[in-house]
Amino acid sequence: MSGPTGIDILAADDRYGARLATCRTRARARTGAMSGDLDRIASRLAGDFAGRRYAAIPPAWRDEGRRRAAEDDVAARQWFHSLLAAFIASHEHYLSRFHAVPLLLASYAVEFERILDWMDAEEGQVRGESFGFDDDVFLKDLGLVSGRLIPCLTRVGDPYGGLPRRAMLGSAQGILRMLPYALLSGGGFWPYLEIHVHKPMWDRLRGRVDGEVWRKAYRLMAAAIEALPDLRGITAASWLWDGALSEVSPHLHIHRQIAEAHGARFLDLGCDEETRISALARSERRRELCRQGRYQPRRVLMVWSRRDLLRWARDSCLPHVAIETRPER
Numbered sequence: 001m002s003g004p005t006g007i008d009i010l011a012a013d014d015r016y017g018a019r020l021a022t023c024r025t026r027a028r029a030r031t032g033a034m035s036g037d038l039d040r041i042a043s044r045l046a047g048d049f050a051g052r053r054y055a056a057i058p059p060a061w062r063d064e065g066r067r068r069a070a071e072d073d074v075a076a077r078q079w080f081h082s083l084l085a086a087f088i089a090s091h092e093h094y095l096s097r098f099h100a101v102p103l104l105l106a107s108y109a110v111e112f113e114r115i116l117d118w119m120d121a122e123e124g125q126v127r128g129e130s131f132g133f134d135d136d137v138f139l140k141d142l143g144l145v146s147g148r149l150i151p152c153l154t155r156v157g158d159p160y161g162g163l164p165r166r167a168m169l170g171s172a173q174g175i176l177r178m179l180p181y182a183l184l185s186g187g188g189f190w191p192y193l194e195i196h197v198h199k200p201m202w203d204r205l206r207g208r209v210d211g212e213v214w215r216k217a218y219r220l221m222a223a224a225i226e227a228l229p230d231l232r233g234i235t236a237a238s239w240l241w242d243g244a245l246s247e248v249s250p251h252l253h254i255h256r257q258i259a260e261a262h263g264a265r266f267l268d269l270g271c272d273e274e275t276r277i278s279a280l281a282r283s284e285r286r287r288e289l290c291r292q293g294r295y296q297p298r299r300v301l302m303v304w305s306r307r308d309l310l311r312w313a314r315d316s317c318l319p320h321v322a323i324e325t326r327p328e329r
């Protein structure tokens with residue numbers, strides 16, 4: 001077990017080549033449940049999955065997954081593992097657009113190691129309630145190994161994201177503050193790197209996430225933005241960006257503070273049941289404040305333009321960051 005925490009990514013980016021090579025060797029040993037030779041599988045996977053959002057599984061693969069899931073548990077799990085492994089074993093195909101960004105490759109190496117360790121630990125076990133293409137954790141890991149999601153220490157970034165136009169036009173704040181920012185600073189509504197929580201990545205750092213960790217996560221997002229020049233910025237929408245967290249869960253407020261101090265804009269999208277369930281899922285304190293009427297979870301949209309994020313990345317002095325800066329758009 002290599003035991004990476006992910007927290008040392010910025011210091012470890014010079015070792016990414018050896019780590020990726022070890023991941024490839026480990027993954028090759030796991031591709032057995034996929035019939036056929038690896039090169040053929042890799043080119044089929046590349047063609048079928050390319051350009052799709054992480055949860056959009058190609059129909060033929062979804063059917064195959066359903067058929068496998070109906071089989072015995074251990075065999076089904078092996079097949080899903082071998083799908084992840086086939087991507088890791090041929091990662092050069094999927095990560096080629098990041099070949100000049102050691103920081104991102106180091107970040108992928110950390111996640112590949114995590115996924116391979118997880119597969120080793122799961123070996124031979126019966127699958128849990130949700131697994132495979134119905135499980136968001138599996139889908140996000142599949143998104144990572146196929147290069148369709150970008151690992152950013154505490155979060156994953158989906159480069160096929162965009163801004164919710166209708167929500168932005170639905171309030172005075174949206175029209176007066178968010179819309180001009182999206183158009184003038186971001187340059188449009190699409191594409192943005194859409195940021196999501198991925199539980200295994202979050203939990204790896206649970207209780208240890210401070211400003212430094214968040215700055216490293218943003219540095220990785222900036223590297224992704226640099227590597228993909230079409231991206232207009234980063235965006236996310238969830239209770240985690242709600243300003244009320246400064247009082248309720250201050251440790252979760254740090255990431256908003258950093259972004260807000262450097263240009264990011266926020267828009268209240270209101271309350272809804274899904275947001276409430278998510279916000280209260282793991283915190284007794286938030287549940288208690290909610291019962292007392294002192295906290296009402298709200299969904300908040302965050303947009304940080306490419307221009308402002310890259311300016312922050314250039315001005316902050318994190319060591320070992322190997323991203324080159326290009327002229328602003």
Ligand SMILES: CC(C)(COP(=O)(O)OP(=O)(O)OC[C@H]1O[C@@H](n2cnc3c(N)ncnc32)[C@H](O)[C@@H]1OP(=O)(O)O)[C@@H](O)C(=O)NCCC(=O)NCCS
Pocket residue numbers: 197199202206207237238239240249251252277278279281282283284285286
């Ligand atoms: C997003 C999510 C991963 C955040 O993680 P989280 O663990 O709830 O975040 P917190 O840091 O607030 O921790 C929650 C509780 O665990 C406690 N905790 C933190 N670190 C801990 C640790 N290392 N060990 C045990 N408990 C810990 C905290 O004290 C907190 O309890 P409290 O608020 O009652 O004091 C989690 O809330 C979640 O899975 N929510 C559902 C899905 C979701 O919201 N997704 C994102 C939005 S779309």
